[in-house]
Structure formats: C-alpha cells, structure tokens
Amino acid sequence: MTDSMFAQAGPGLPFFILLFIGALVLSFFSVAVLVRYFEHLDIVAVPDDRSMHVRETPVGGGWPVVVLTLVSWIVFSRQGADAVNRAVLAGALVLAILSWTDDRRTLLPVLRLGVQGAVIFSVLALLPGDETVFSSAWPLWTDRVLTGLCWLWFVNLFNFMDGIDGLAGTEIIFICLGFIAIGLQTGLETGILQVATVLAGASAGFLWWNWHPAKIFLGDVGAITIGFVLGWLLIRLAIGGHMIAALLLSACFVADASLTLLKRVLKGEAFWKPHKTHFYQRAAMALGSHSRVVLKVAAANTGLLALALLSPAYPLVALSGGLVIVVAMLVVLQRDAVK
Numbered sequence: 027m028t029d030s031m032f033a034q035a036g037p038g039l040p041f042f043i044l045l046f047i048g049a050l051v052l053s054f055f056s057v058a059v060l061v062r063y064f065e066h067l068d069i070v071a072v073p074d075d076r077s078m079h080v081r082e083t084p085v086g087g088g089w090p091v092v093v094l095t096l097v098s099w100i101v102f103s104r105q106g107a108d109a110v111n112r113a114v115l116a117g118a119l120v121l122a123i124l125s126w127t128d129d130r131r132t133l134l135p136v137l138r139l140g141v142q143g144a145v146i147f148s149v150l151a152l153l154p155g156d157e158t159v160f161s162s163a164w165p166l167w168t169d170r171v172l173t174g175l176c177w178l179w180f181v182n183l184f185n186f187m188d189g190i191d192g193l194a195g196t197e198i199i200f201i202c203l204g205f206i207a208i209g210l211q212t213g214l215e216t217g218i219l220q221v222a223t224v225l226a227g228a229s230a231g232f233l234w235w236n237w238h239p240a241k242i243f244l245g246d247v248g249a250i251t252i253g254f255v256l257g258w259l260l261i262r263l264a265i266g267g268h269m270i271a272a273l274l275l276s277a278c279f280v281a282d283a284s285l286t287l288l289k290r291v292l293k294g295e296a297f298w299k300p301h302k303t304h305f306y307q308r309a310a311m312a313l314g315s316h317s318r319v320v321l322k323v324a325a326a327n328t329g330l331l332a333l334a335l336l337s338p339a340y341p342l343v344a345l346s347g348g349l350v351i352v353v354a355m356l357v358v359l360q361r362d363a364v365k
Contacts (some may be wrong), residue, residue, distance in 0.1 A: 037216070042206070045220060049094050053231025056090035061235060061242045071243055076300040078190050078307060078316070083240055085129055085140035088248010091198075091228040092122050095255060098224035104215040110152045114258050119147035121181075121254050125246035135298060139178075145254070146177045159264045172217040177257045180276065183283035184253030185347070189307050190316040191240040193323065195233035197279055198252060200327040202226035204275040204334045205259045208268060212338065222259060225252070238316035270341045274348040278323055278330065281352045282306055282359075305356055308363035319359070326355040 064070065064084035071077070071085045076200070099115050109318045124141050127133060130278045150170045159173040188194035197346045202222045229252075244252070260272040275278075282305045290297040302311065329351045337344035 028155040032052075032094050038076040042220070045223045048228075049224040053090045053094060053228040054234055055231075057087050057235045057242060058088065060084065060087055064242070071245075076302055078302065078310060079240065084242045085245040086126065086234055086247055086254060087200050087235060087242035088244035089126075091225065091232050091244075092118070092251045093246055095221065095225045095252075096122075098221050110149060110190070112219030113149045114255075116282050117149055118251055118335065119256055120145055122247055122251040122252075125250040129245045129247055138249070142181055142250070142254075143174070143178055146181075147174045150174050157265050159261055172281075173261065179253075179263065179284075180257045180260070180280070181250060181253040182278075183279060183287075184256065185246060186247040186283050186286075187279045187304070187306070188244055188249040189302075189304060190310045190319060191238035192233060192236055192320040193306060193318060194234050194244055194249060194252075195229050196320055196324050197327070198229040198256065199226050199233070200324070201256050201259065201275045202229070202330055202332045204271065205263065207335055208263065208271050208302075208338070211335065212268070214262070214266065218259070218262065225255065233258045238320075268338065270337040270345050270348075274330045274334040274337065274344060276354060277348055277352045278326055282358060285356070305359040305363065309359040312363045319362070322358060322362075323355065328350050 061084055062087055069086055070082040071079065072082055073079055080100075096115060096118055099118075103111060103115075114313065119140065121206070124133070124138065128138060147170075150173060153170075155166055156162075156167045158164070160169050162169075166271060184194065184197075187197070202225050205222045206219050206226070208214070209222070232244070232248075236243065237264075241288075260276055263272040265270070277292055287303045290301070295301075302308070306319050307321065309322075310316050313319065330348055333344040333347045
C-alpha cells in the first residue's frame with residue numbers, strides 16, 4: 027500500500043477510544059468559541075428562498091474538525107510520509123483555504139471545480155501503478171480518470187447534502203466508524219485509522235452545536251475539505267479490495283445527491299445552482315423537522331454499516347441488502363415529502 031508511513035505497530039482499542047473522546051472534547055470547546063467569535067464578526071449565513079434555516083447562523087464551524095484532522099495526519103505520519111500522503115494533506119489544506127475564501131466571498135464555480143480537480147488528480151497521479159480502485163484489467167489511465175471523477179463528485183455532493191442541521195456531521199461519523207471497523211478487521215495501517223478516529227470524534231463534538239436548531243454550520247471550509255478526506259478514505263478501502271464496503275458506507279448521500287442531480291438535468295434545470303429539491307430537504311420541509319429526517323437517514327446508515335462489516339465475507343448479500351436499504355430510505359423520504 028502507499029501508506030507506508032502508517033505501517034507501524036498499533037495501540038489497542040482503549041487508545042482509539044481515548045483519541046475519539048479527546049478529539050470530541052477539543053472540537054466541542056473550539057466550536058463553542060467560534061460560535062461567539064463568528065457572530066461577533068458577522069460571519070453568518072443569511073437565510074434566503076433556497077435556505078433551510080430561518081435565522082442568521084454563523085458559518086465556519088468545520089474549522090476545528092479540519093484542523094484536528096490535519097494535525098492528527100501530521101502527528102501520526104511522523105515516521106516519514108510518502109508522496110501520496112503528503113499530496114493528500116497538502117490538497118486538503120489547499121481546499122480548506124479555497125473553501126473558506128468561498129465562505130467569505132463567493133468564488134466562481136469554475137474556479138472552485140478547477141482547483142478541486144487539480145488537487146484530486148495530483149494525488150491520483152502519484153499512486154503506484156499496481157494500486158487500482160475499479161479494476162487492474164482496465165488501462166491505468168481509465169481507472170485514474172474514473173476514480174478522479176467519482177472523487178470530485180463525492181466532494182461536491184457531500185457539500186450539497188450538508189443542507190439540514192445534523193445531517194453531514196452524522197454521515198461523517200458513520201463513514202469513519204465503518205472505515206475504522208473494517209480497517210481493524212482487515213489489518214489496515216494504524217495511522218490512517220487514528221486519523222479517521224480523530225475525524226469522527228471532532229465531528230461528534232461539532233454535531234452538538236449543529237443539531238437542530240443549529241448554532242453554527244460547517245461551511246464550505248468544512249464540507250468540501252471533509253468530503254475530500256472522506257473520499258480518500260473510501261478510495262483506500264476500494265484499493266484494499268473493499269469496494270462494496272466503500273459503496274455501502276457512502277450510499278445514503280450518493281443516492282440522494284445523484285438521483286436529484288439526474289432529475290434536475292432531465293428537467294432542463296440549472297442543476298449547478300442552489301435548490302431545495304433533495305429527498306432529505308423536501309422531507310424536512312414537509313415534516314417541519316430536521317431531526318426526524320436525520321434520524322431516519324441514521325437508521326439507514328446503521329443498516330449499511332452492519333452490511334459493510336459483513337461485505338468482506340458475503341459481498342453479494344451485503345450489496346443486495348444495501349440496495350434494499352437505500353431504496354427504502356428514499357421511498358420513506360419521498361413519502362414524507364408528499365404528506
């Protein structure tokens with residue numbers, strides 16, 4: 027694997043638990059400070075006709091999650107990082123700065139997408155030729171291009187799905203827990219598991235302040251950067267032979283965002299513009315509750331997480347079960363939306 031920097035004798039489960047709690051506490055108090063600080067500086071999201079919130083809310087609460095994650099990356103890679111992981115770390119920092127700038131003053135979509143694409147394909151260009159995501163039977167450039175496009179879509183769909191209180195933070199925790207559990211089950215390098223643990227803990231600390239009614243939002247600095255890191259974790263699973271697990275862990279967000287995009291394209295709508303037509307958004311508006319929708323998606327994610335853990339031994343059973351869960355979730359949200 028490319029992550030030779032993570033190949034080290036790892037600590038036991040108690041260390042992971044303490045790491046999670048430590049990240050949670052640091053994030054919790056850091057976000058508490060930012061709520062007051064950003065309110066004072068008037069760094070807020072102002073409600074408009076496409077918003078799911080009704081009052082001005084501070085934006086940029088993803089900073090503590092991003093900083094703790096990147097610091098943990100540096101700490102746990104102290105034995106010498108390879109080029110790929112240095113590129114991921116540098117790319118996350120570039121996207122954090124770019125996205126924070128976008129939070130403060132709106133940047134052109136083509137600029138944002140261009141930088142994101144450049145960062146992603148720079149990382150993939152450094153991957154060894156024997157490490158493929160989809161199939162080693164394909165030409166290498168085909169695998170890299172398809173992987174890059176999927177990663178780019180995931181980064182942006184994660185931002186699109188950060189539209190109601192508590193949803194993105196909950197999704198981060200589920201993906202990270204699945205990654206950690208599968209990593210422990212299959213012997214993935216300790217360092218990357220520790221980074222995922224910090225990301226999960228920091229997101230849990232943030233989630234307290236983001237639960238409905240949210241006192242602060244992730245902002246693009248959080249959603250874009252974290253989407254990039256989560257995308258890399260999912261790619262790592264796929265490279266390690268766990269593509270089905272990667273699909274299951276991300277299925278809730280991917281299904282909602284992808285189907286919504288497809289519907290907008292087929293209707294001839296300006297799909298790149300903000301809107302409120304995702305399954306989860308329409309359900310939240312109809313129910314008058316963000317939390318009820320988040321809990322329903324969390325229930326689906328619980329089943330998908332269990333199937334992801336089952337997937338190394340029973341891949342077809344896990345994939346079939348995951349399809350049933352995702353379809354059921356979308357049907358429930360659609361039913362809620364038309365009540």
